Amino acid sequence: MTMIDILLRLHQNSYYFFAIILFIIGFHTMLSHNNLIKKVIGMNIMDTSIFLFFVAIGYVNGGRAPILEPGVPYTAYVNPLPSALILTGIVVAVSVTAYALSLIVKLYKHYGTIDAEEIMRIRGGDIQ
Amino acid sequence: MSIVNHFPVLAVVVLLLFAYLMPLLMRWRKEWCVPATLGAIGFSLIASLYMMWQVMTTGPFMYQMGSWAPPWGIEFSIDYLAVFATMTITIVGLIVIYYGTQDLLHELKEQVMGWYYTLYLLLMASMIGMVLTNDLFNMFVFVEICAIASCGIISIKESRECIEAAFKYLVLSAVGSGCLLLAIAMIYMVTGHLNFTYVAQALPQVMDLYPLNILVSLALFLVGLGVKAALFPLHVWLPDAHSSAPSPSSAVLSGLVIKVYAIAMIKLLYKVYPPELLGMAPIMNMILWMATLAIIIGSMFAIVQDDIKKMLAYSSIAQIGYVFLGVGLMSESALQGGILHIFNHAIMKSMLFLSAGAIIYATGTRKLSDLKGIGITLPVPTIAFSLGAFAMVGIPITNGFISKWYLALGSLDVGRPFFAAVILVSSLLNGIYYLPIVVNAFFGEPEGAVAEPRPLPRQMVVSLILLGSGVILFGVFPSLILGVVSKAAQSLLGLL
Amino acid sequence: MSFAAAQEINATTETITSLLPVVAVLFPLAGSVLVLLAGLYAEKFRSALAVLTALVTFGLVLAIYPLVQHGTVIYHFADVMEYGLFFRADFLSFLFAALFAGSWLLATIYATVYMKKEASQTRFYVFLLSTLGHCLGVVLSGDLFSLFLFFELMTFSSYVLVIHRQTEQAIRAGTIMIYMGVAGGLSLLMGIFMLYWGVGTLELAPLLEEIMAAGINPLVVIPLFIVGFGIKMGMAPLHIWLPRAYEEAPSPVNAISSAAMLKAGAYGMIRILTMVFTPATPGAAVAGVEIVKYIGFAIIWVGIITMLLGATLAILQNNAKRILGCSSISQMGYILMGIGVATFLGYEKGAMGFAGSLYHIINHSVFKAALFMMVGAIYLTTLNVDITKVRGMFKKVPLVAVTFLIAYAGIGGIPGLNGYVSKTILHHAIVDAHKYGHAQSLLFAEKLFVLASAMTLVYFAKLFEGLFLGRTRPEDDEKSFKVSWVIKSLLILYSGIILAIGVFPEFVLNRLVIPAAAGFSFDPKNVAYVAHVNVWAWQDLKEPLIVFILAAVLYLILDHARAFTWKPPEWLSVEFMFYLPLTRFFFQTCCRFGASFDTAINQTYMKSGKVASAMCTYITSFDSSINDAYEKSGSVARKIVNQTERFDSSINDAYEKSGSVARNFVNQTERFDDALNDAYEKSGRTAKRLVNKTAELDGALDDAYEQSGYRSRSLWDRMRGRPSDWNIKNLNFDSLLMALMLGLFLFILIYYTKFA
Amino acid sequence: MEDIIVRYVTRIILPFVQLYGLYVVLHGHLSPGGGFSGGAIIGASMILYALAFNLSAGSKKLSHDVSSALESGGALLFAGMGIFAILLGTNFLGNKVAGIPIGTPGNLFSSGAIMIITFGVGVKVASTMITLFYSLIEGEDHSHDHD
Structure with a gap:
């Protein structure tokens, strides 16, 4: 496989490729930040990458929204199912995010910080 | 068409309906919250028992949402495994919440009680939905509702431990759900279907074309469901979450929630992926080794705990290992043992958590070393705890013995006596941390003056007695439940 | 019933379906519930009810006798515990059941006096009776599954009896006992699993052909069973729970546990070795017989080691109860040796060892229970049975001392008392094993057997000297030693039994031991030979003489070397070393x-x-x-x-x-x-x-x-x-862990998947 | 946010935003969009209002209590339509087969129960967004909201 082939493949599968890159970015954000909010943001980036991946499955190059209109001849339609499913996925992600944020608010109330390391340090003080 | 034909969906929808009614009731008719919750779960129990009867007499059937036939519509598959799981969930769920109506009063603030019932009903609905559904994406939605609701019933007790544990659980399970969704995307990518039946038909045809996609989806499922089911190296959230939550939450989380993910895993492995693939890929061996590690190391962690609920939580890690051991061995008796252990462990672990909760309620201490001599002052919870402990160790005439019996026979069936030995060694390990508690509770001399324990409310005592009699009943007459279990195992293995 | 009649029954094995064994097992369990209720509402009737229950149970067990004379009594509960509970009584089962129920009846009567001042009596009686039920279940069950069930239940219910006093030492002793019991149960269970998986049945019947056909190696399975039953039996080196538990338990519990519970282990051993692992056609030379033989050979040696170890331990102890406990280990060694001989010699010549161990089981039940009751009678007043402190009891309780001497003579194998008969048969057995088994090392084993007999005499001499002779403590002088008439009559009863068996040894041999042996695969000729063995021959009578001389020499040497008061260093014990x-x-x-x-x-x-x-x-x-x-x-x-x-x-x-x-x-x-x-x-x-x-x-x-x-x-x-x-920061690690696991899974799956 | 520009702009565009949200909700069965998108638009408009003016003004228009009641109401409407189909003698969420009039495809009042269900979803989503916003911003003890 030559370099050209690889590049060509990457170009053909660019959605998936970027979805994976986005996934890694999200995961890295989750992993490397002590700030809990940033963790949640990383989680959202991860979710977004998966949504991109899923939606890309159903995308047809040059396709249009699958709505029947009288008089318009048949063209390539985009598969609507992944998009519809991802809408649900987004709802789920939103609710998880909201819930996580509310938990962070609670943690902030208890500790006065949203830094995981700080929380750990404070916890160390009153462990028993 | 009578209403009984719609029991599969009503078992879920009625719970959802009452979950959303609960905030309204809370505002206007506070005293109706408890009966409404009990009534809704009771209805689901009746529905699941009826479904069980129907399936046992006439065989599995499908229920299509909005009369849309698959692959367009979502459908519920009411098979042996599903009715078994539904029955387990509703029975244990009903008993736990009946206990909880009293116990929660002292663990939670009064104004959040209604929310607790909402979350609990949502949790029950999502669990039942997860085991009934025959659609991958629908399963994902139920998984998510289940994750959020189970975090909710942890963090509703507003102590710092609970909130931190819930946050940890939430983030980890969100990552797990991400894996799950990615896996579903992979499957959809190569097959174009989301319905279990259709995916199962399509997978063998595309297996040679896209082997990588299918294998990646398998690994993603394993991690996504593994982290939610607390399979050994992914269990890290469980001890905190299960030990800090209010006792009824711990009971339902340890007893039911992690098992439901195991059931989802069973469904995926046995109903969706082609057996040829499982034969080629080392997935079952991976599950087996993880389960073995879970059994041994979970018990070893439990031995060094001093907090009663934390010990029980670690023991759950070991017990989920039994279920996965049954899944991984792929023989009929082992699968029977694994599925049976879902039921048995649901009963005994919820009983253990509830009796621990009752002991904490009455004495105010969580430390194992403070529990000396409480057998005399608190007979019912202590006897219940001892029964659960005996069942965990696997003493005959308790139900824990039966599942171990089947698991060990299964492991011998496939010619791997090593796993039978693992089961027996883990019984001894369980004995090491459960028996001293029982001995101390009954025969230990309390140190210092013992405060008179608070009297236990009737609800607590009744639910403990119900679960305890279940442990004995299903230990002496396991055929009551084994009928459906063996049918489930046979149908999963394609022997039926 | 003579041997010929038993042979006839065995030839036309009739199966009788009867609920009687089930009732015999369930009755004491029901009785324990009644006692519990009585304890709650009518304390007066509690002990009477317990005695009554034991009595009725004894009667029920005796009622099985006419049935087992005609064949095997079975009863099957198909649905219980999925595998099904299976009750079965043949002559051996009846023999053990009668032994258990009888010992229990006497111990319960004894307990009504002994336990009068103890705390939580209701609990004691409840568990006493339920342990009886479980013990009877062990011997009356028809397959290994039911046997295991009752065996395990027996472990747990006897635990409560052992720790009755709830002192720290008692709980520690109980803890060791229960862990070893559970471990033994699990070992048993593993053996049962392998057997069931291979053969598909757990019946107590000759299965050797099927076992070999299923490809199970007896060298793997039999040791699992031996460990399981051996722990209960006090087999060396699994005996460590026994002396401690005996020291801490109340005397009635000691009596029943040496008379019955140890024997339950022996029963399992007999069933496994001489029944399950034998060929279906008696004497057939199938594959595997040789392996079982070698295991029998090993068991002979384990038995010898057990009897020597028990005797050595007994010599070194100072607590009377502990001496008796160690003596039990030693005596179980005799029984184990007999079973080993029966296994080693198999069909042709094994009947002698079988009969010897069975006879010794009966005898040991009698005199060990009596001995424990005597020590208990002294304990009731002195509250201490350390023989360096409590001395000179001969003057205080002469009756106890006399009966003690009788039991001592019994256990020491004096001709004319019961121990002599069984020890002689066992001696015949070990000589047979040497003669017919062509194993030179067994000649040495025979010498050790004699040595162990001599040591028995020595430690009992020590016990007798310590407890009954010498000068009483000042505080004991003031106490009034009034032994209750119940205990007195019990002791007299036991002495009578010891004497009666000693004088009429053929009765027990021909009425009880030989019919039991007839149900097993032994050569009828050999059994007939055993039935007519003459224990009064000169070369048998001279054995005790050698033993006496040896014992006297040993006693003098040990006394001179102050070995009786020597405390062995802690590191020497098995416990400490292993x-x-x-x-x-x-x-x-x-x-x-x-x-x-x-x-x-x-x-x-x-x-x-x-x-x-x-x-x-x-x-x-x-x-x-x-x-x-x-x-x-x-x-x-x-x-x-x-x-x-x-x-x-x-x-x-x-x-x-x-x-x-x-x-x-x-x-x-x-x-x-x-x-x-x-x-x-x-x-x-x-x-x-x-x-x-x-x-x-x-x-x-x-x-x-x-x-x-x-x-x-x-x-x-x-x-x-x-x-x-735990802390929230581990989240980073946890998610990393997930990623690592994911990567690992992916790698393993993709790397190892073998696509065709 | 006491910014006059934001206030004026909000005051001007708010009706259009909400109208558009309603349009999206009600045309869910005809064009892209539907209950979730439209509900999100309506919810966002309410949040915008509360941000531009202040919290008390926002909760005067739609209080926390009312929004959480609406939240239940939307979900109940959805489930109720499903059960309504059962009462009509078909499976859960049955539509045409249940005999609910379908109308002409392309018209606003078409596709039977879908429109009502979409409306229920819209109400649910809008009120959930508002409730979440309130819960987070008030930091009260009501933050156990789920989906």
């Missing part, structure tokens, strides 16, 4: 593992954090290079701007000139503006001061916070060794 390090190692592993897991989590986190921060640094440097680029491009831009500015200024000049008129106006405005500015500045200064103040406060707070943080940090460091400390 079990203690094992448990210690196990718990330390658990703790260390638990702690190091957490540390590993933290360390891994730290490492992953370092990697992450390195990545961050890299990204930052990338960022700064971008900044540089920006800056450079900025300087170019600045030049352009400068050019533009110059152009601008020339325009400005032009404007300025034109604007000079306007400037006047502007100056006016500016002055106004300045005034405004001043005002602003003043207020601004105030604000700045305020800000500084706040910042100071903030800094002080920060400092304080940091300090408290350090303090708590150090505490955290100290606490970190504890297992399962």
Whole structure:
């Protein structure tokens, strides 16, 4: 496989490729930040990458929204199912995010910080 | 068409309906919250028992949402495994919440009680939905509702431990759900279907074309469901979450929630992926080794705990290992043992958590070393705890013995006596941390003056007695439940 | 029933379906519930009810006798516990059941006197009776599954009896006992699993052909069973629970546990070795017989070691109960040796060992129960049975002393008393084993057998000398030793039995032992030979003589060497050498593992954090290079701007000139503006001061916070060794773990998947 | 946010935003969009209002209590339509087969129960967004909201 082939493949599968890159970015954000909010943001980036991946499955190059209109001849339609499913996925992600944020608010109330390391340090003080 | 034909969906929808009614009731008719919750779960129990009867007499059937036939519509598959799981969930769920109506009063603030019932009903609905559904994406939605609701019933007790544990659980399970969704995307990518039946038909045809996609989806499922089911190296959230939550939450989380993910895993492995693939890929061996590690190391962690609920939580890690051991061995008796252990462990672990909760309620201490001599002052919870402990160790005439019996026979069936030995060694390990508690509770001399324990409310005592009699009943007459279990195992293995 | 009649029954084995064995098992269990109720509501009837229950149970067991004379009694509960409970009584089962029920009846009667002053009597009676039920279940069950069930239940119910006093030592003894019991049960269970998996049945029937056909190696399975039953039996080196438990348990419990519960282990051993692992057609030379033979040979030696070890331990003890406990170990060694001979010689010549051990089981049940009751009778008054302190009881309780002497003579094998008969048969057996088994080493074993017999005499002499002779303690002098008439009559009864068996040995042999042996696969000729063995022949009578002489010499030597009071160093015990390090190692592993897991989590986190921060640094440097680029491009831009500015200024000049008129106006405005500015500045200064103040406060707070943080940090460091400390920061690690697992799974799956 | 520009702009565009949200909700069965998108638009408009003016003004228009009641109401409407189909004698969420009039495809009042269900979803989503916003911003003890 030559370099050209690889590049060509990457170009053909660019959605998936970027979805994976986005996934890694999200995961890295989750992993490397002590700030809990940033963790949640990383989680959202991860979710977004998966949504991109899923939606890309159903995308047809040059396709249009699958709505029947009288008089318009048949063209390539985009598969609507992944998009519809991802809408649900987004709802789920939103609710998880909201819930996580509310938990962070609670943690902030208890500790006065949203830094995981700080929380750990404070916890160390009153462990028993 | 009578209403009984719609029991599969009503078992879920009625719970959802009452979950959303609960905030309204809370505002206007506070005293109706408890009966409404009990009534809704009771209805689901009746529905699941009826479904069980129907399936046992006439065989599995499908229920299509909005009369849309698959692959367009979502459908519920009411098979042996599903009715078994539904029955387990509703029975244990009903008993736990009946206990909880009293116990929660002292663990939670009064104004959040209604929310607790909402979350609990949502949790029950999502669990039942997860085991009934025959659609991958629908399963994902139920998984998510289940994750959020189970975090909710942890963090509703507003102590710092609970909130931190819930946050940890939430983030980890969100990552797990991400894996799950990615896996579903992979499957959809190569097959174009989301319905279990259709995916199962399509997978063998595309297996040679896209082997990588299918294998990646398998690994993603394993991690996504593994982290939610607390399979050994992914269990890290469980001890905190299960030990800090209010006792009824711990009971339902340890007893039911992690098992439901195991059931989802069973469904995926046995109903969706082609057996040829499982034969080629080392997935079952991976599950087996993880389960073995879970059994041994979970018990070893439990031995060094001093907090009663934390010990029980670690023991759950070991017990989920039994279920996965049954899944991984792929023989009929082992699968029977694994599925049976879902039921048995649901009963005994919820009983253990509830009796621990009752002991904490009455004495105010969580430390194992403070529990000396409480057998005399608190007979019912202590006897219940001892029964659960005996069942965990696997003493005959308790139900824990039966599942171990089947698991060990299964492991011998496939010619791997090593796993039978693992089961027996883990019984001894369980004995090491459960028996001293029982001995101390009954025969230990309390140190210092013992405060008179608070009297236990009737609800607590009744639910403990119900679960305890279940442990004995299903230990002496396991055929009551084994009928459906063996049918489930046979149908999963394609022997039926 | 003579041997010929038994043979006839065996030939036409009739199966009788009867509920009687079930009733016999269930009745004491029901009785225990009744006793519990009586304990709650009518304490007066409690002990009477217990005795009544034991009596009726004994009657029920005896009622089986006419049935087993005609065949095997069975009853099957198909649905219970999925496998089904199977009750079956043949002559051996009946023999054991009668022995158990009889011993229990007498022990219960004894307990009504003995337990009068103890606490929680209701619990005692309840568990006494339920243990009886479980014990009967062990011997009356028809398959290994039911046997295991009752065996396990027996372990747990007897535990409560052993720790009855609830002292710390009692609980420790009980703990060792229950863990070994559970471990034995699990070993048994593993054997049962393998058997069931291979053969598909757990019936107590000759199965050797099927076992070999299923490819199960008897060398794997039989040791599992031997360990399981051996722990209950007190087989060396699994005996360590026994002396402790015997020291702590009340005397009635000692009586029943040496009379019955130890025998339950022996029963299992007999069933496994001489029944299950034998060929279906008696005497057939199938594969596997040889292996079982070798195991029998090993068991003979284990038996010899057990009897010597028990006797040695007994010589070294000072507590009377402990001596009796160790003596039980030793006596179980005899029984084990007999079973070993029966297994070793198999079909042709094994009947002698079988009969010997069965006979010895009966005898040991009688005299050991009696001995424990005697010691208990003394304990009731002295509350201590240490033979270095409690002495001179002969004068105080002469009846006890006399019966003690009778039992002593019985256990020592004096001709004319019961022990002599069984020991003689066992001696015949070991000689047979040497003769017919062609094993030279067994000649040596025979010598050790004699030595062990002599040691029995020695330690009982020590016990007798210690307890009954010598001078009483001053505090014992004041006490009145009034032994209850119940105990007295019990002791007399036992002495009568000992004497009766000794005088009429053929009765037990032909009525009980031989019919039981007829149900097993032994050569009828050999059995007939055993039935007519003459124990009064000269070469048998001279054996005790040798034993006496040996014992006397040994006693003198040991006494001279002060071995009786020698306390062996702790490191010499099996416990210290093997079990203690094992448990210690196990718990330390658990703790260390638990702690190091957490540390590993933290360390891994730290490492992953370092990697992450390195990545961050890299990204930052990338960022700064971008900044540089920006800056450079900025300087170019600045030049352009400068050019533009110059152009601008020339325009400005032009404007300025034109604007000079306007400037006047502007100056006016500016002055106004300045005034405004001043005002602003003043207020601004105030604000700045305020800000500084706040910042100071903030800094002080920060400092304080940091300090408290350090303090708590150090505490955290100290606490970190504890297992399962958890914190939110582990989240990073946990998600990393998930990623790692995912990667690992992917790798394994893709790498190892073998696509065709 | 006491910014006059934001206030004025909000005051001007708010009706259009909400109208558009309603349009999206009600045309869910005809064009892209539907209950979730439209509900999100309506919810966002309410949040915008509360941000631009202040919290008390926002909760005067739609209080926390009312929004959480609406939240239940939307979900109940959805489930109720499903059960309504059962009462009509078909499976859960049955539409045409249950005999609910379908109308002409392309018209606003078409596709039977879908429109009502979409409306329920819209109400649910809008009120959930508002409730979440309130819960987070008030930091009260009501933050156990789920989906």
